[in-house]
Every structure is written in structure tokens, then in C-alpha cells.
Amino acid sequence: MGQYQLNSLIKMANQIAANNTHIGDETAEAAMVANHLSKFWARSMKAQIRDYLESDGSELLPIAKKAVAQLGS
Known part of the structure; x- marks a missing residue:
């Protein structure tokens, strides 16, 4: 995927x-977001956003960061 x-x-x-x-409740909110991403995003999308979080992640909102961190591989 490109930029x-x-x-x-x-x-x-x-x-x-x-x-x-x-x-x-930030923890519950992050869990809801992670659940949504798990259900509706393709594996490749989840992999790229996880890679982005690990390499930078600066443009993600705090709740989005927590949610992405919760995603399994």
C-alpha cells in the first residue's frame, strides 16, 4: 500500500x-474501536495500520492508538 x-x-x-x-471510558472506547477494526478491516489494512503505529503513529488519536495496539496479527 502506498502513502x-x-x-x-x-x-x-x-x-x-x-x-x-x-x-x-478510554479503555472501553478503544476496545469498541479495536472490535470494529477486527470485524470490518481486511487483514492487510490491519497490518499496515499496526506497522504505522509501531514506526510512528503520531497522526493517530490516542483512542485509535490504543485500539490498533489491541489488534492481533
């Missing part, structure tokens, strides 16, 4: 995280 695709994944992960901030 454009990575930017799209970052944007989507942040949007999903932003849409799940209504609970008020």
Missing part, C-alpha cells in the same frame, strides 16, 4: 475513534 492508502487508513481509524468517544 495515500496509509493516510486513508489513519483518517478512517481516527474517525471511528472520534465516533466512539461518547462512553467516557
Whole structure:
């Protein structure tokens, strides 16, 4: 995947995280985001966002970072 695709994944992960901030508990919010990513993202998408988190991750919102960190391989 190229930089454009990575930017799209970052944007989507942040949007999903932003849409799940209504609970008020960061741990539960991150779990909801991780669950969503696990269910609806392709393995290649999850791998690329995990790689991004490990190499930089600076553009991910805190909840998105926690969620991506929870993703299995």
C-alpha cells in the first residue's frame, strides 16, 4: 500500500475513534474501536495500520492508538 492508502487508513481509524468517544471510558472506547477494526478491516489494512503505529503513529488519536495496539496479527 502506498502513502495515500496509509493516510486513508489513519483518517478512517481516527474517525471511528472520534465516533466512539461518547462512553467516557478510554479503555472501553478503544476496545469498541479495536472490535470494529477486527470485524470490518481486511487483514492487510490491519497490518499496515499496526506497522504505522509501531514506526510512528503520531497522526493517530490516542483512542485509535490504543485500539490498533489491541489488534492481533
